[in-house]
Amino acid sequence: MDISDMVQSAVDEHEFDSGLLTLWCVHTGASFLGQANADDDVIADINAFFEDLLPQKAGKYRHKPDHLDNAPSHLRALLTQTQVSIPVENERLPLGKVQSLYLFEHREAPKIRRIRCHFIGN
């Protein structure tokens, strides 16, 4: 899920001019990515890579939660980022032309995810 606009909206709403914005994901089954947004196939490749490296397969993991997608989701989160800090300048996130900030859901079923936002600056 591309959250760039949502994060930019928070910057606009609070009139953050320049400073450091930190996002913290309070979940262990979702995490942040700074990634290319020019082509949906990039996201498809990410999903295929993770399914290949850390498949949702019964018997593969020692951790046996209720849902099969739980154990690999921890490992997928570990390889990405629980936290990201983004410099804000002139009320803008410094994202590259084809760069977006994503929240990557590692579980299969849709979930409500909470992100803590912290800003320090003007």
Added chain:
Amino acid sequence: MDISDMVQSAVDEHEFDSGLLTLWCVHTGASFLGQANADDDVIADINAFFEDLLPQKAGKYRHKPDHLDNAPSHLRALLTQTQVSIPVENERLPLGKVQSLYLFEHREAPKIRRIRCHFIGN
């Protein structure tokens, strides 16, 4: 090693109320994880995953240090995080209900590890 309590103790001791706490690991064979703490099998799965992906095996790596666990430890550190920044609010770390902060030792023998802590805020 779950360092959540140790980090919270540092917040308490210095009476940090709200701000941004940054931890920097000055080693290249240990790194940070934000991970689930509900079940020790999660950590066992992490260890198994890394041993599978980056085994401690003679002849696998060009870097030939004194100890076999040194070369893969660099690569394991690279896939996790040398640094983590955590928003502090009302003197609390914003960890989720089953979320802990870990320092992940990638070497086999126990080592003394130093973490630089930086806080900015009130």
Added chain:
Amino acid sequence: MDISDMVQSAVDEHEFDSGLLTLWCVHTGASFLGQANADDDVIADINAFFEDLLPQKAGKYRHKPDHLDNAPSHLRALLTQTQVSIPVENERLPLGKVQSLYLFEHREAPKIRRIRCHFIGN
């Protein structure tokens, strides 16, 4: 590319004494590493690991850009870090004795890369 000296020069030039320095890579095909600098074979091992895990091979990825190294570069960036925040103390980066900060180029051809630097402190 070891950017430790370049980053330290920026700290010197702006006379940053103590605070938090954040680097943000505005590209999706390059990212940051905190890594060992004692032996060039460490970097060779990193390159071999990524080529093994995410090969530049026609037909492997759905994303079909002009250049074969583009699709795996996104995935390699994802496994490392788009952003890094480093505490500065007494005008020094807190790098360990054999620890350097690298900008890791995931594309094959040389490219000009821009890094946003943000400092908060004194």
